[in-house]
Amino acid sequence: MTKVTDFISRSEGKTLFSIEIIPPVKGQNINELFNSIEPLMEFKPPFVDVTYHREELIDRVNPNGVIERIPVRKRPGTVGICARLMERFHVDAVPHVICGGFTKDETEDVLFDLHYLGIDNVLVLRGDPEKSAGIFKAKNGGHTYASELVTQVSNMNKGILLNAETETHPTDFCIGVAGYPEKHIDATNFDTDYEHLRKKVELGANYIVTQMFFDNQKYFTFVERCRAEGITVPIIPGLKPLATKKQLTILADIFHLEFPEDLKKEALSRATDKEVRQVGIEWGVQQCKELLAYGVPVLHFYTMGKSDNVGQIAKEIF
Numbered sequence: 483m484t485k486v487t488d489f490i491s492r493s494e495g496k497t498l499f500s501i502e503i504i505p506p507v508k509g510q511n512i513n514e515l516f517n518s519i520e521p522l523m524e525f526k527p528p529f530v531d532v533t534y535h536r537e538e539l540i541d542r543v544n545p546n547g548v549i550e551r552i553p554v555r556k557r558p559g560t561v562g563i564c565a566r567l568m569e570r571f572h573v574d575a576v577p578h579v580i581c582g583g584f585t586k587d588e589t590e591d592v593l594f595d596l597h598y599l600g601i602d603n604v605l606v607l608r609g610d611p612e613k614s615a616g617i618f619k620a621k622n623g624g625h626t627y628a629s630e631l632v633t634q635v636s637n638m639n640k641g642i643l644l645n646a647e648t649e650t651h652p653t654d655f656c657i658g659v660a661g662y663p664e665k666h667i668d669a670t671n672f673d674t675d676y677e678h679l680r681k682k683v684e685l686g687a688n689y690i691v692t693q694m695f696f697d698n699q700k701y702f703t704f705v706e707r708c709r710a711e712g713i714t715v716p717i718i719p720g721l722k723p724l725a726t727k728k729q730l731t732i733l734a735d736i737f738h739l740e741f742p743e744d745l746k747k748e749a750l751s752r753a754t755d756k757e758v759r760q761v762g763i764e765w766g767v768q769q770c771k772e773l774l775a776y777g778v779p780v781l782h783f784y785t786m787g788k789s790d791n792v793g794q795i796a797k798e799i800f
């Protein structure tokens with residue numbers, strides 16, 4: 483399998499197209515997800531990211547009426563989906579691996595599953611806090627920050643496992659990490675956020691994928707600041723076309739980002755979500771044209787299960 487950084491260097495400056503998909507809720511038909519992204523294969527994504535999800539505590543009412551709080555992993559299956567993706571679409575899968583909800587040993591085992599499947603890319607993340615908790619807490623025996631998981635994967639690449647006494651056959655993972663043009667919510671300020679990002683790169687991250695943004699200036703400033711901090715790895719912009727009016731508040735709240743006033747005004751002036759979706763497509767096309775001119779290595783789209791709008795943007799760009 484090919485490393486994301488090799489895809490980028492081999493493209494000789496040509497911007498690539500890639501997407502991220504989310505595993506379906508447990509019990510749903512996986513083919514619906516695959517059918518929804520099939521039209522995007524026309525734009526030849528060399529790799530497809532698959533997100534990773536922790537268990538969440540949910541309240542279940544027992545037959546005797548007592549409410550019991552139980553852990554449920556609503557979206558399992560990342561490793562299996564990666565295997566099927568590679569088989570069905572002949573693309574490289576980039577599974578995400580997270581700290582939250584997993585011990586280091588559990589993660590080591592997952593990384594071996596990926597290695598045995600021939601997967602050489604991982605996007606290493608901390609993960610969000612449990613919904614019921616509000617603040618992030620590592621599982622006993624787990625990592626607190628993505629940088630610690632970067633170290634674990636880098637060590638595996640050197641043949642160093644958690645509990646093995648002798649060196650083992652090394653893995654060869656290309657490591658991606660997340661970056662936040664509008665600052666990560668938990669970071670006290672931009673300075674510390676850049677410091678922590680630089681640390682992830684120093685510890686072995688080979689490239690960065692950004693949180694979604696709707697104002698390109700935020701990405702340009704982010705890249706300039708990273709370069710000034712000595713971060714030289716590729717910085718892939720993450721993009722999502724606005725699709726509904728509600729997303730103006732939902733995405734802003736979940737991902738801690740600001741929508742440009744012009745986009746907000748345009749979207750709010752439309753009567754239906756069908757029209758808002760069109761506004762999102764037009765905005766996305768303009769965003770991509772500008773990013774293309776800037777020379778970004780990849781335009782990486784968060785599909786969130788629906789791909790028609792991403793396809794329409796890609797048609798204009800690739």
Ligand code: FAD
Nearest residue numbers: 533534578607608609610627628660666668669675678693
């Ligand atoms: P970190 O790099 O660990 O940073 C988290 C916070 O801690 C930041 O504020 C940082 O500044 C701070 N920090 C870092 N190191 C230190 C330190 N040593 N001391 C003090 N503070 C520190 N979530 C999922 O659950 N599954 C996914 O598949 C997933 N995919 C994602 C893909 C992308 C491209 C992005 C951008 C996010 C994704 N997320 C996913 C969400 C992500 O897990 C959250 O944004 C999470 O809150 C932070 O993850 P991180 O890897 O950036 O964490």
